[in-house]
Amino acid sequence: MNSNSALSxxxxxxxxxxxxxxxxxxxxxxxxxxxxxxxxxxSAGEKSIVVDLGTxxxxxxxxxxxLLVATDRADRSAAKLALCSLAGHVRDLFEMGGMLExxxxxxxxxxxxxxxx
Amino acid sequence: MTRSxxxxxxxxxxxxxxxxxxxxxLGREFHLPSPxxxxxxxxxxxxxxxxxxxxxxxxxxxxxxxxxxxRTDDVVLEIIDDGAPFDPRRAPEPPRRxxxxxxxxxxxxxxxxxxxxxxxxxxxxxxxxxxxxxTKKFVQAQSGRGELNRE
Numbered sequence: 562m563n564s565n566s567a568l569s570x571x572x573x574x575x576x577x578x579x580x581x582x583x584x585x586x587x588x589x590x591x592x593x594x595x596x597x598x599x600x601x602x603x604s605a606g607e608k609s610i611v612v613d614l615g616t617x618x619x620x621x622x623x624x625x626x627x628l629l630v631a632t633d634r635a636d637r638s639a640a641k642l643a644l645c646s647l648a649g650h651v652r653d654l655f656e657m658g659g660m661l662e663x664x665x666x667x668x669x670x671x672x673x674x675x676x677x678x
Numbered sequence: 679m680t681r682s683x684x685x686x687x688x689x690x691x692x693x694x695x696x697x698x699x700x701x702x703x704l705g706r707e708f709h710l711p712s713p714x715x716x717x718x719x720x721x722x723x724x725x726x727x728x729x730x731x732x733x734x735x736x737x738x739x740x741x742x743x744x745x746x747x748x749r750t751d752d753v754v755l756e757i758i759d760d761g762a763p764f765d766p767r768r769a770p771e772p773p774r775r776x777x778x779x780x781x782x783x784x785x786x787x788x789x790x791x792x793x794x795x796x797x798x799x800x801x802x803x804x805x806x807x808x809x810x811x812x813t814k815k816f817v818q819a820q821s822g823r824g825e826l827n828r829e
Binding site for chain 2: 654
C-alpha cells in the first residue's frame with residue numbers, strides 16, 4: 562500500500578442529494594474526520610446524504626462507529642443517510658461485522674441518488 | 679529467514695500511524711499479498727487502538743511495544759503493554775440487531791473483526807505485562823520468497 566491509500570473526502574452535489582465520496586483507508590487515525598464531516602453536514606441542515614464507499618480500500622471498527630454515529634444523527638434530524646457502492650474487502654467487512662442490516666445500502670451511486678430524489 | 683521490527687508507542691491515537699506505516703513497509707519489502715496485508719492492517723489497528731483506549735485509566739503517558747515479525751509463511755504481531763490485565767479474547771461479542779447499542783457500545787466489534795481476520799489470537803500475562811499475539815498466514819509471492827531467502 563502506498564500514499565494513494567490516504568483518506569480523501571469529496572463532496573459532490575447531485576440535485577438535492579449531497580454525495581460524500583470516501584477513498585483510501587478509514588481507520589482509528591482518521592475515522593473522526595469522516596464523522597466530523599458527516600455530522601457537520603447534518604448540523605448544517607443537509608437532509609439527503611449518500612456516502613459512496615466505492616474506492617475505500619478498507620475500514621476498521623472506528624469507521625463503522627463513525628458511520629453509525631452519523632446515521633443515528635441523521636435519524637434524529639429527520640435526514641436520510643445511505644451508503645452505496647460497497648465492493649470487495651469493504652463489503653466483506655460489512656458482512657463480517659454484521660453491519661449490512663444496520664444501514665440503508667444501495668448498489669450504486671446512481672441507485673442511491675434515484676432513491677433519494 | 680525472518681525479519682522483526684519493534685516499535686515503541688505512546689498511548690495516543692496518533693501513534694497508530696507509526697505501526698501502520700511500518701507494516702506497509704514490510705509488506706512492500708517482502709511482497710506480502712494485498713488481501714492478507716489489508717486484513718493484518720485492520721487487525722493491527724483494532725488491537726493497538728484497544729490497548730491505547732483501555733490499558734491505562736490514569737490519564738498519564740505510557741509506552742508499549744509492538745513487534746512485527748515476517749516469517750516464511752506468516753506474519754506475527756506482538757503487543758506488549760504494562761496496563762491493566764486484560765485478555766482481549768474474552769471481550770463480549772457485539773450486540774446484534776440493536777443499532778442504538780452499537781453506537782454507544784461498539785467496543786466488541788473490533789475484537790470480533792480480529793477473530794475473523796487472523797489465524798492465531800493468543801494472550802498471556804507475563805511479568806506484569808499483557809502479551810497479545812496475532813498470527814496471519816499467507817502464501818508468499820515468488821519474488822518475495824526470494825527476498826526472504828536472502829535474509
